[in-house]
Amino acid sequence: MTDTGATKPPRILIVGGGYVGLYTAMRLGKKLRGQEATVTVVDPRSYMTYLPFLPEAAGGNVADRNLVAPLRPALNRAEVVTGHVVAVDHSRRTATVMPPAGDGYELGFDYLVVATGSVSRTFPIPGLAEHAIGLKTVEEAISLRNHVLWQLDKADSTTDPEIRRKALTFVFVGGGFAGVEAVGEVEDMARDAAKNYRNISRDDMRFVLVEAAHRILPEMGPDLGVWTKEKLEERGVEVYLNTSMKSCTDRCVVLKNGVETPASTIVWTAGVKPSPVLSAFGLPLGPRGHIDTAATLQVQGMNHVWSAGDNAQVPDLAVGEGAWCPPNAQHACRQATVLADNVIARLRGRPQKEYRHKNLGAVASIGLHKGVAIMFGKFRLKGRSAWWFHRLYHGAMMPTMNRKLRVFLDWTLATFLRRETVGLPEMARPRDAFVEAAHPESVLQLADRSS
Structure with a gap:
């Protein structure tokens, strides 16, 4: 009898x-045993971004x-x-993958987890796509920081x-946590x-926060939302509810009020x-x-897909x-644990568990030593204590x-050293210096126009 080799383990994609x-x-x-299954993760980026730190990065x-985890x-x-x-293709249990280089190909799977x-x-606001910047990626956060300092x-x-x-x-448009x-x-x-400039002071700047709802930070409740609004306004931020x-055509912002x-x-x-x-x-x-999805995180009507x-x-x-x-991150991290256990339960022919999680609260930082927090729906913190809680919680969750x-090393050094306020706007166009060196006539033309 010819040995055809061991059967390949099922793939969890x-x-x-x-x-x-x-x-x-x-x-x-x-949790998986030995060769019980192969786990394959496909993502266009080679790292996971810890989104709550994007404002601090900006x-x-x-x-x-330090706010990304290499996969x-x-x-x-x-x-x-x-x-x-x-x-x-669910009938054939295949996914089409487009790599950064080369042709696309099909990747077979037995179980699928969708976490895009x-x-x-x-919204179709005139000028939005051309002039606004989001805050969903580390690249956007660093670009925002460099852009502000360049201004x-x-x-x-x-x-x-x-x-x-x-x-x-x-x-800033949007009065939720990110905004x-x-x-x-x-x-x-x-x-x-501004302390490093001779011709600029904080009084020369104008900060505007726009929110379509009747309050900011709705997840925090009305009292902490009002307190946060008052503190921002004390710092000179105009808050419009x-x-x-x-529109923002030609970088001219027009509000509906x-x-x-x-x-x-x-x-x-x-x-x-x-x-x-x-x-x-x-x-x-x-x-x-x-x-x-069902409460088990299994996609409705599909016994091989979870999300x-x-x-x-x-x-x-x-x-x-x-x-x-x-x-939010709190649910996503805890859902992932239940989801993984349910995939293993399906693999082993055991019953799956439903996801149930009582909200532990929420935290928000609104600058150095300033924050708000609500814990277990009862306890509310404001100011420095909330800011410390924000840092401890998110530092632990990283x-x-x-x-x-x-x-934590970044934060410790910041305790003893002044904030670094050097902007690097050229990072968005790293080849400019080389192009200028290769075409010096363009630099001379610029000098002629300015003289």
Whole structure:
């Protein structure tokens, strides 16, 4: 009798390497036995971004490399593939992968976890796509930091009042966690940076926060939302509620309440939506484009597919019938644990468990030594104590010990050293210097025009 070789273990394919993808793969790596299954993670980026630190990165309190967790070192028991999954064939159990180079190919799977996450939710506002910047990636956060500091350089170098006014006006649209934390951190950074300039003071700057609802930080409750608004206004931030941005053509921001101002910096943090690639995955979607899942995180009507996080519509059993889990890191990390255990249970023919998690609270930083927090729905913190709690909580939640230590080291050094306020706007165009060296006539032409 000829030995045909051992049967290949089933493949668990995880599409996405964010919160759900990373934590699910880590859990599977710990719980699977030997060659019980192969875990493959596909993501266009080779790292997971810890999103709550993006505002701090924009403010210069966390280094960009320290708020990302590289997938390959963190998932040494899994296969990590860099590329986009652009289609899924459930009848054949294959996914089409487009790598950064070369032709696309099919990757077979036995079990599928969809964790593509979310993207910025935008609207057809004139000028928005051309002039605004989001805050969903580490690249956007660092670009925002460099851009803001470059606006200070620009304003300091000219006496033209219109140029200065435009450069020193910063508009943030969206009063949720991302928008409030971003305006707080960036205002803090700009205030510190202004001390290094002879011709700029904080009084020359204008910070605007726009929110369509009647309050900011709705997850915190009305009292902490009001307190946060008051503290931002004490720092000179203009907060407009019950309004939205009408247009920002040519970097001229027009609000629906009639306020109009030129602004070189427009930050868009007005919510998120599921990744649009889901439409090619052949999955049942809810009214807002989320994957429709059961409380077990298994996709409705599909016994080989699971989903969780921002791209999923997960019943919130702790709240009650008809409620859905909000798209935040707290739920995503805990859903990933249950999801991984349920995939293993399906693999071993055991019953799956339902996801149930009572909200532990929420924390938000609004600048150095300033924050708000609510714990277990009862205890509320404001100011420095909330800021410390914010740092301890998110520092502990940062994946991998390597990144935890680096983040806490950043914070420790910042305790004894002044904030670093050097901007590197040229990073967005790294080849400019080389091109100028190769074509010196372009530099001479610029000098002629300025003389």
